[in-house]
Amino acid sequence: AQTVTQSQPEMSVQEAETVTLSCTYDTSESNYYLFWYKQPPSRQMILVIRQEAYKQQNATENRFSVNFQKAAKSFSLKISDSQLGDTAMYFCAFMKHVSSGGSNYKLTFGKGTLLTVNP
């Protein structure tokens, strides 16, 4: 079974600074997808960034970027120029295809990292 590990239960950063959230995963698959989701106090689960395992180039979305190390099975999230609105729980997630002949994919989550951005 796939597992996703986020080793930092909580982190804090000063506004305008950069912070990196760690994530490692365990799989024997070669094709899969990795995601970071953000869950603010409203509890809505919001997609932050997405990475396809077959792509070597790291994904970037504005102030958010990832460092994808496939061999090391590591997928960290870097948030640049942190803003107060970035305060949230961040979840790393792994997705793979689970059944032949169909189109089903399963998403497995880590336990999350609570990020607090301080003014």
Added chain:
Amino acid sequence: SQTIHQWPATLVQPVGSPLSLECTVEGTSNPNLYWYRQAAGRGLQLLFYSVGIGQISSEVPQNLSASRPQDRQFILSSKKLLLSDSGFYLCAWKAIGNTIYFGEGSWLTVV
């Protein structure tokens, strides 16, 4: 554009009462649909997924069941709620490009 709606947003139910949470996706056809639960604390646990009408797969044995009566409708049910069923329930769907998007969530408190 595709959207996902989930309701009710909040409900308080007594132990032993039934449950029905509904999720509807708009703007797409034959999506993969998912129910997740987030208990007090953190991580999300996959409860059920569906690849088509009437096709339900259960991830964990429990007091809950799911049904998909229509292509874009996914329902989470229970005949008799337990205290341990309390939590935050999220419906989700898989979009083209293999990205999963979530609904607004439903808070269930069993008292």
